Amino acid sequence: MLRLILFLIAVGTLAWGVIWVGDNPGQVSLNWHGWQVETSAGVLAGGVALFTITVALTYRFWLFLTRAPGQITASYRERRSRKGYKALTKGMVAVAAGDAEESRRQVQKADGLLGEPPLTLLLKAQSAQLNGDELAAERFFTAMLDDPEMEFLGLRGLLNQAVKRGDDVTALELARRAQALKPKSEWLAEALFDLEARAGTWLAASDALNHMTKLASASKGENRHRQAVVAFGESLDAEKTGDPVKALKYAEKAVSLDSAFTAAAVRLADMYLSRGNTRKAQGVVEKAWGLTPHPDLVALYFRARKVANGLSKVSALEKLLSFKPGAVEGHIAIAEAALEAKLWGQARTHLGAAMEAGRLTRKVFTLMAELEDQDRSDKDQVRHWLARAATAAADPLWVCTNCGHVTQEWSTHCPKCRTFDPMVWDTPPGLAALPAQQTHLALLSADTPSQD
Template identity: 35%
Template sequence: MIRILVFALFVLALAGGFAWLADRPGELSIIWQGQRADMSLMVAATLIVSLIVAIMLCWWLVRVIWTSPHSIQRYFRARKRDRGYQALSTGLIAAGAGDAAGARKMLGRTRGLLSADQEPLIHLLEAQAAMIEGRYDDARKKFELMADDPETRELGLRGLYLEARRLGANEAARQYAERAAEKAPQLPWATEAALEYRSEAGDWDEALKLLGDGRSGSTEEKKAYARRKAVLLTARAAEKLDADPKGAREDAHQALKLDENFVPAGLIEAKAYLREDNLRKAASILERLWKATAHGDVARLYVRARSGDSAADRLKRAEKLEAMRPNNAEALYAVAEAALETRDFTLARAKAEAAARLAPRESAFLLLADIEDAETGDQGRIRHWMNQALKAPRDPAWTADGITSPEWRAVSPVTGRLDAFEWKTPVSELQGPIEEGSANTVDEAIRTLPPIVIETRPAVKAEKVETVKAEPPVVVTAAAEPVPAKAETPQKADAVPAGSEEEERPFYGLPDDPGVKAGAVRRDDTSSFKLF
């Protein structure tokens, strides 16, 4: 565009000059070697311009003829280079697609058209072809050559890192990742790998140094940086909690500034305050976390913040949590657990059943079994709730890569991934009918509770088949009408006649219990009794 503009300006200037001469006519006389030439000024100017153009044309022609061999050579070299790059591109595509034969063919063609010094990507194509063909030693040698070349250092280090990970050489992989992170901190894979290795080793200070300040980047990158830094600070705080509660509290506080709803950081800061006997600040942190997350660990720590509290005090704290988050399964469970400790079975049962309706899970049914054991001791009802607990989903836990942990960890012990643990129900345990049901399923479980049976043992009568006479069952909750087991009268002279006071009462078994078979009454010379 600039050249066109310069040419147009030159033409306009030349035309303007001729117009100026045309407006100012004149005569020009030249005497040279006795010859005189007379001409107008316009003709003289035209001859001068034509002479200049002819000289320039002759010079261009001579220069083209003089440089034509080099131009021809350069043309063929450029054509060869283009063919080489085309073969290299095709070979890399074939290697990426897993076509070993095509990659090897294009590699041979590329070598004939290009030199490795001219194009380092030939080493990459050769390494990729070797990996596809299973020649990993040759591929590793090529990656080492690339790592020594400043142009391909990062590419070679990444190839060596991936190869070391494939072989399980974690120490070598760590060294390659840290070398790449040192030479090129902008590489995400190198920084991520080095960060995970340092975190897995528990070197939190070095991990924080490697993480940097995170000032640059997009909004999403800044959020990811804040989350990682909060995780690393929380991990360091957890390590300091026993020996240095103040330092742990400061690290956890910094983590909460980056992520205000990060439960592990809040728990560590609250524990640090409790170790400093500052219950007010610990409770303030836990209450704020509870309002935001309603986390089970927060509820447990809040209810049992002081070891010297009585059961009634713990119940009051649990009820305070329920007031903050009404109709919450975790709050209801905390109140039910605290009520059981105070022997308030009515409140404990009501809250536990409500928690089971909102979130059917193992701990809720186990708590109902504990309530039943403490209040009535009825083994049938206890086993009923235990059976429901076996079929219920497990409680939420810190889960990462298919494993669960009782406490939060910064790094997964399986893959070494940072910030892998999440608070959720283990997916592998989501089986059973209660998983798909809601309150209706829990209501059905409550309705199918066996009634409470109070058994008494009569006196022993000689030479007669005795059975235990039971009082009428006392039904506590709505229960389905049980089907009595029909007991056959033994065909003996001393058998108990039907309708007498010694007539056998029906056996109220569990929902999953087959019951007592007809006539299966244990006989003894001195006494007889039911199995349950």
């Protein structure tokens, strides 16, 4: 409405001006190089207006002629660019869907339309990976390093390839270079920490972990446990380089960060015992047992308490069990010590408690067979328990939560898949019969009279 009113005002003003000029024509006289021109002011104004319009139209036509080729070219390029980016989008969708043939077709189309922009290189690399051509993918990722805007993506692609083929040295170099470009990347911080830890460069791993902790949203307990594992690794490094003071310092740090860290507690208690500090060793074992009972702590406790015979072992273990009443590992340990001390009733009580707690494993059944053999010489019961042992679940060992690898000793990384800190004390599924049980079966067979 406002624009209409303004338009009407402008038209009215112009009409008024034309009428006023018509009513007041005036007289204009021009003398130029012998030429004498006489006309009215209205005609002169009209002539100037006509000349101005003619010049303006001529100029616009000249601009059209000079700009048309460029505009046509730009329009052509824009159409190609639209088609190229459409093909690029389809190619990325194909990569995400795992359609190798479609991704290859679209990347060729996008490359023909767009040339070699950074995103085309990325799609080429991903398509090559999808088609199993790792060498081509590496070539494309390497080409990205020349473009500052794509350098990080190129490094990430090369890093993932290095990790995939198990080249930790190259992967670590690439991770360090990538972090210099993107220090706030969470996934990169985690990758760098894992690679530093895998390489055993524990000081650098500690720095990487501190940086990762600032970026990643892990729980406080998880972060402290990781720091404890790093301190454990630093302790091992210090021992290898012949620095027992630092080795002890880092072992103490590991336990202080995570008192339930069994491997660190075992290491610290052993180091205290080697220095003759039995009281500290006993305290470490008792605290660790109260949090996570483990068989490796038992032998250390015997050394700390300076016990050697069966009776004193039973007494020591009863105290240890008080720090975690009902612990299955404690019942089994006391049963073994009671068998050594020939305390049959006590051994039977604790083995029964272990079975009631759900520990129906080979070791428990084998101990029951040994108990029946020594206490009552009941060969039928011995056979019964050994038969159960032969088909029972394996006793707990260190099991990798990532690949299922089983080992008797804890390590910072899984020996098979090299994952950081995946080992848990658990019952391994489907483990074959243990040599000790085979020995018991052989002894039983030797004890049984021939039926011939």
